[in-house]
Amino acid sequence: MAAELVRQVSWLRRASVPRIAWVIRDVADAGWSCDEVLAWLHIRGAADHVRRPSGLLATLLATALEALDTELKRRAAVEQWRDSRRAARERHVEWEGPWRAPSSHALSKQVSAAADRVRAGLAAPALTEISAGQEADVASLSKQEVLDLRAAAAKDHRLVLRWLDFAGELTTRRVFTSRFVDDVLRLRATGHLVLHGGAR
Known part of the structure; x- marks a missing residue:
């Protein structure tokens, strides 16, 4: 189990397997399974910067036996963890299939106008009237329009930030791909960007 945890938990990768075996x-x-430990770690969360992986693991596991003291509780924790992983995968799946039919004709026209402005070189999508938190319906964009938007974003990543503001994260990831959006957000946080071949 220790070797599996070291393999699966990113902040344990530098840790010694025998040391982790002693901690767990x-x-x-x-009788806990590896999935049950992973589920507990998911519930507890972990720090961004870990100096002593084995020490953090020991701290996180200190109350595990009391909190998940029955097999039923452990099973529920594993289901919750699996559901969250499934949801995270679904959020990061890049859009590949055909566009869905538009749910709002007016909103689709606004998105098309935004794409036209980008293609015209203005690179300033005009969807300012979308209410806060509302995801834009980009169903009317053709595949070529999406490719044009991605090409424009590869030249000026601020376009992605504007789309995040006016269209929401889900729509932005569908248009520009999750990988490219993640790169742009990393740039905003660190001031350094390494793009993976642009927004393709």
Whole structure:
């Protein structure tokens, strides 16, 4: 189980497998599976910067046996963890299939106008009237329009930030791909960007 945890948990990758085996001995002796430990770590969360992986793991597991003291509780935790992973995968799946039929003709016209402005070199989508939190319906964009938007974003990543503001994260990821949006957000946070071949 220790080797599997070191393989699956990013902040444990530098840790010694025998040391991790010693840290998890109580939950292992109690019959916990690797998935149950992963589910508990998901519930507890972890710090962004980990200096001593084994120490953090010991701290996170300190109350595990009391909190998940029955097999039913552990099973529920694993289901919650799997559901969250499934939802995360679905959020990051790049859009590949055909566009869905538009749910709002007026909104579709606004998105088309935005694409026209980008193709015209203005690179300033005009969807300012979309209410806060509303996802834009980009169903009317053709594949070529999406490719044009991606090409424009590869030249000026601020376009992605504007789309995040006016169209929402889900729509922006569908148009520009999750990988490219993640790169742009990383740039905004660090001031350094390494693009993976642009927004294709």
